[in-house]
Amino acid sequence: QSExxxxxxxxxxxxxxxxxxxxxxxxxxxxxxxxxPVMRLRKxxxxxxxxxxxxxxxxxxxxxGLMLPAEADGGPMRVVEPHSQTDVHFxxxxxxxxxxxxxxTYLLSPEQLxxxxxxxxxxxxxxxxxxxxxxxxxxxxDDIPLIVQDRYFVEDGVVDYEQVFxxxxxxxxxxxxxxxxxxxxxxxxxxxxxxxxxxxNRTNFKFAFNDQSQFFQIASDxxxxxxxxxxKSLILGAAERAEIVIDLKDTEEEPxxxxxxxxxxxxxxxxxxxxxxxxxxxxxxxxxxLLNTIYPEEVADLPFHHILFQGTDERVAVNGRKFQQGxxxxxxxxxxxxxxxxxxxxxDIENMPHPFHAHDTQFRILARNxxxxxxxxxxxxxxxxxxxxxxxxxxxxxxxTGLFMHHCHNLEHQEHGMMTHFEVE
Ligand code: C2O
Ligand code: CU
Ligand code: CU
Numbered sequence: 001q002s003e004x005x006x007x008x009x010x011x012x013x014x015x016x017x018x019x020x021x022x023x024x025x026x027x028x029x030x031x032x033x034x035x036x037p038v039m040r041l042r043k044x045x046x047x048x049x050x051x052x053x054x055x056x057x058x059x060x061x062x063x064x065g066l067m068l069p070a071e072a073d074g075g076p077m078r079v080v081e082p083h084s085q086t087d088v089h090f091x092x093x094x095x096x097x098x099x100x101x102x103x104x105t106y107l108l109s110p111e112q113l114x115x116x117x118x119x120x121x122x123x124x125x126x127x128x129x130x131x132x133x134x135x136x137x138x139x140x141x142d143d144i145p146l147i148v149q150d151r152y153f154v155e156d157g158v159v160d161y162e163q164v165f166x167x168x169x170x171x172x173x174x175x176x177x178x179x180x181x182x183x184x185x186x187x188x189x190x191x192x193x194x195x196x197x198x199x200x201n202r203t204n205f206k207f208a209f210n211d212q213s214q215f216f217q218i219a220s221d222x223x224x225x226x227x228x229x230x231x232k233s234l235i236l237g238a239a240e241r242a243e244i245v246i247d248l249k250d251t252e253e254e255p256x257x258x259x260x261x262x263x264x265x266x267x268x269x270x271x272x273x274x275x276x277x278x279x280x281x282x283x284x285x286x287x288x289x290l291l292n293t294i295y296p297e298e299v300a301d302l303p304f305h306h307i308l309f310q311g312t313d314e315r316v317a318v319n320g321r322k323f324q325q326g327x328x329x330x331x332x333x334x335x336x337x338x339x340x341x342x343x344x345x346x347x348d349i350e351n352m353p354h355p356f357h358a359h360d361t362q363f364r365i366l367a368r369n370x371x372x373x374x375x376x377x378x379x380x381x382x383x384x385x386x387x388x389x390x391x392x393x394x395x396x397x398x399x400x401t402g403l404f405m406h407h408c409h410n411l412e413h414q415e416h417g418m419m420t421h422f423e424v425e
Pocket of ligand 3: 353
């Protein structure tokens with residue numbers, strides 16, 4: 001395959017997965033039993049993806065985080081019927097980032113994701129090429145994808161969405177990492193890069209190491225942060241991503257655990273003496289074009305729009321309305337900047353955090369409740385958690401025309417109406 005063009009074939013199919021030894025659970029996967037392959041793209045590349053549906057139900061193929069024409073976006077209008085296939089085409093506009101793909105099938109996407117349909121998309125560009133001497137980048141060796149999900153098991157080992165469904169987002173009391181319950185990793189590399197994706201239906205995950213060691217966040221949803229940001233814990237809402245780097249030099253000889261909420265999710269053991277795989281210590285910046293802090297006065301004249309997330313359970317709504325397939329409730333101009341204020345309405349109905357997401361954009365967060373956003377939210381984002389009673393201002397722009405959507409990425413909220421189509425002209 002040439003550098004300029006790439007062709008992928010992604011087939012959604014029924015499968016079987018042994019989460020517990022000897023117990024086969026029905027599952028769904030892309031090109032396999034559960035989850036999917038990592039799709040590798042480069043900025044500027046012309047992409048064709050053959051999306052094939054071998055399921056007994058309709059499917060759509062959404063490339064979460066990518067800016068692409070509405071025809072290729074894979075929203076609920078772009079159904080691929082059972083036992084058929086269709087090609088989508090787009091050019092990669094995104095910079096280097098970790099994105100993902102999943103179904104967006106109207107009413108079916110919560111079940112399809114819960115049963116296993118999710119895959120990663122890695123985008124590279126000239127900047128990420130140049131960062132290779134500083135950042136671990138050997139897939140599966142020192143650059144590790146971690147798709148994190150929570151699941152309930154019924155009948156001693158079976159994932160069955162229908163039995164555990166919850167209208168406020170289906171959760172679980174077990175943690176899956178890359179589709180597996182127990183994950184151990186042996187390494188002799190000093191620096192590890194973990195690409196974290198929260199692919200749960202609704203759950204917020206808090207990541208930390210059991211010895212409270214510091215790690216560095218290097219990227220958010222849509223690309224690299226300005227500098228590696230030292231931190232001891234990190235929270236990702238549904239659909240959010242973060243890339244982190246951990247230095248194993250000073251860790252003890254006993255295994256290190258990546259904790260996700262209360263779970264010992266990943267056991268990392270050092271084998272032998274550590275190899276200096278990259279010179280992460282000498283990295284000053286991760287971007288050539290440093291991202292500035294945007295102050296309120298700089299965006300004061302831009303068109304302003306409110307997005308009010310209301311209610312829980314079947315009462316969920318956006319600005320007093322429920323989603324209707326094909327009906328555009330908002331109109332925007334291509335390549336024009338807008339300020340959106342996303343509000344999690346505090347009312348007498350029980351409030352929940354809502355993970356807000358918009359298509360065809362990588363936005364910047366301007367403010368949370370009138371204050372500067374958290375430092376690790378100052379890069380490009382496509383999803384953010386709006387907590388109870390919060391208002392978050394973002395700066396958005398859409399590079400494509402057509403019918404897109406923004407919504408709560410609590411997938412059950414999404415399908416019960418906390419989703420809005422907008423038209424970009
Ligand atoms: Cu991750 Cu509208 O989707
Ligand atoms: Cu999306
Ligand atoms: Cu929600």
